[in-house]
Amino acid sequence: MQSSKPREAYLNSLIERAVGGDRAALGKLLTVLERPSRDSGIVLRTLVKKSGRAHVVGVTGIPGSGKSTLISKLISVYRSWGLRVGVLAVDPTSPLSRGALMADRLRMQRHATDPNVFIRSIASKGFRGGLSLAALAMIEALDAAGYDKIIVETVGVGQAEVDIMHAAHTIVVVTMPGAGDDIQALKAGVMEIGDIYVVNKSDKPEADQLLEFINFALETGEIGSGEKWRPLVVKTSAIMGTGVEELAKVIEKHLEHLVRTGRFEEKVESRRLMLARLFALRIVEEKVEKIIEAHKREVSRILGESDDPYTVLEALIEKGLREL
């Protein structure tokens, strides 16, 4: 899409309305941010001037551990504290199917009509430019729109999801008893660098065992964020609602720690750096794809016929970039 003046005016009005509390405008704004384009660049330019205040909480953990249920209960606690909550739910859709079926919302749908809660589902694929770019850009939008807490749900494996979690201020790793308390399970992706560990489904008998196991792993340093923060462990039952308030308080503790140590702003900065980097990478990627498309024949022969494929490819791309 061409970025013309009327288009820019439209985007600006969208931002203005979204920031002013128009939820339909915010919904549309998030759609614009789903893929990198001139539009999304223009939007981000304005958004980052208004964002940077929100506390981004990443909630991750194995499928079925109760993340969505827990987030729904966490929303209730935050609402009782008078905070506004935005949620981005990344649905672990099978990469094999064309479409996606997103059902995290189902567990949080009771908050749908609360004007101070905004929930958006993200299919884990189908985004040009990648899932992480879309999610990171959406965080800026929810932040600018005045949501105090932005909760991001992912299963935390795969590069994109790890990137997303790195963009969070606080990483909450959700585990449950009976899922095989193997240390390897906690070493997948971002789970080993949690700031807070949750033993959910504590209504089940084996919960205490898991709690001990995690405490032990933390002591031996097998898991943990490696920062000046000793990860805390909280027992919850999302179904019964027990322990959720405590979890919310522990999350606040971590926030205080971040603010005190200056890490809060640092994280906002590194989040934006990552966003810009992903943006740039996408631009390059698109261009490279165009060049390769234009020289398909040549490229397909390089590996087999060239003495130094790396240098030849490099030269081809550089030449292509100059010509573009």
Add this chain to the structure above:
Amino acid sequence: MSNYKVLVSKLGLDGHDRGAKVVARALKDAGFDVIYTGIRQTPEQVVEAAIQEDVDVIGVSILSGAHIHHVSRLMKLLRERGLNVPVVVGGTIPIPDVPRLKQMGVREVFLPGSSLKEIINVVRRLAEEKRRAEQQA
């Protein structure tokens, strides 16, 4: 272009979600991104979910017999919020009620026996239409 997004929802208190789930599955297999809200939804919840997810089409299924009541409320809320999302309705709807629903602004009504192919085609057409209208705006 990203996938078309559809909200599939069960409006009202009945729990007969077989149809809604089969349709959600079929839409997903046909390449749509489907947001499924589950059962026991109010018109307010459906409208809010549609807004937050910025969907291209809203599909609601009702088998409780309260379709006139719920759908008229749904359409009224959509108008109030200035939302231009096409709505389709499925379920045990008596034929004499079909024109009533259409008068309210429902774009299509799927009666028992509608084929998945037909549903997918209509939803795709409506989604295309909506995206096109938006581009022009």
Add this chain to the structure above:
Amino acid sequence: MVKLFNNESIEKIREALKKWEKETLPLSLQRFPERMERFTTLSNIEVKRIYTPADLADHDYFEKLGLPGEYPFTRGIHATMYRGRLWTMRMFSGYGGPEETNKRLKFLIKHGETGLSLAFDYPTLVGIDSDDPMASGEVGICGVAVDTLKDMEIIFDGINLGEVTTNMTINPPAPVLLSMYVAVAEKQGVPYDRVGGTTQNDPLKEFIAQKSYVFPPEPAVKIAMDVVEWSVKNLPKWNPISISGYHIREAGSDAVQELAFTLADGIAYVRHLVERGMDVDEFAPRLSFFFDSHINFFEEIAKFRAARRMWAKIMKEWFGAKKPRSWWLRFHTQTAGVSLTAQQPWNNIVRTTIEALAAVLGGTQSLHTNALDEPFRVPSELAAKIALRTQQIIAYETGVADTVDPLAGSYYVEWLTDEIEERAWRYIERIERMGGMIEAVKKGYPQREITETSYRFQREVEEGKRFIVGVNIFVDEVEDEIRNVPLLEIDQEEIEARQKERLRKIRESRNKAKVERALAELRRAAERGENIMPYVLTAVKAYATLGEIMGTLKEVYGEWVEPPLI
């Protein structure tokens, strides 16, 4: 071991078959190629070209069949079956307010009906009051609205509860509705031992299919079993639970899944009650079942026969029940609503007839036949009457009820009975390995199986692999005009307004302190894990509302949201 056929005969038949396949069959196949490559039942069981004694080579007569009224009851739970008493022709109906329902019940009683049946509206089914915002537009639509004891008093005004039996289709709120019924009986001076009827009270199938759940699975089962225990001890004539496969089937399962999931539900209940310390033989005779009868004729008959055999085995061998009465699988049947089509609706009479016939040949204890216009509206009087007449024709004209289990010994039916049983056991084993049905529904296992099956079926219909007359074969261009006949509209808004007004008045006039005390005591009892029935009864008598009682229990037990699975 009493084999049906001796080895020598079997050998001879096998030889003959081989010869037949070589000599007779090819010619026939050449001239009349078969209609399909594979013939399958609705459960996707492949049906062979022909069945012979060779398919029953190892069949032990007494192990598999026995005699009617004797273990394993494959041939029926009674020795004489319908020669003695026909099945009960039970017809559910009803919508409107308590006043309308009272009028209709009195009308039915005047015409000799003593088995009454109450259907409730959706707000009542999910345990909320008529003035709850979620109830808006739904009050009084698919059944009668009940908020407080007052409504139950109106429904049974002038009807002696000692002289009728009442079937209540109610699940999570069953303790409340049963308490209301009992409270009315008490007010009428009817002693507990004359209060008779049924509560459906089957929470597990709500998670699997019907989706009128309220509490999470464990407390849901606990509460339902409170009703069973309390009824066993206090209401000798009450059937406290009807373990239902009907809804599982209507939600899209096949016959094998219906059978397996229903029995697995039953197993979960029995296990819970035994763990509670009850004697199996004390409660087992009070359990009853409810199945669907679908259109694949022989498969349904086989399903009913297999069900009896399996349950008898479960009760006798797994749970050690000693009374033959505890081994019985008594069941109610309804013809398959989902098999009916909106297109060419008159054909539905034929479908219902075939399904009803299958239920009778399968040995049902009672039967409901659907009306032809059910797919698109509340049945008209004529349609409901034809449905009832269908049963009467089967009972009085056809002669199918004149001998016990007439299809026994059919090579195909016996083979299919074994096959269905075998497949159902496999499901039950899988569920047992998961830790029983409560764990399975939490994982969404049966839910997912059903969604898969119904999606597959729908695709098969659309790909022309399964036929439905009037839908994907022999389709009419023009809609039948009866689909255009407007409904008798009930004035829903008026009913809702009336119901809310009555509720408001009760909330105002009742003794508030008494209500609060009753609810507080209920909460404490629930927290202690006691049987809640006596406390619910006290609350009901103080005119606590359905929504208040359910709300109190929700605070203790939590609320269920389905795992997202499609």
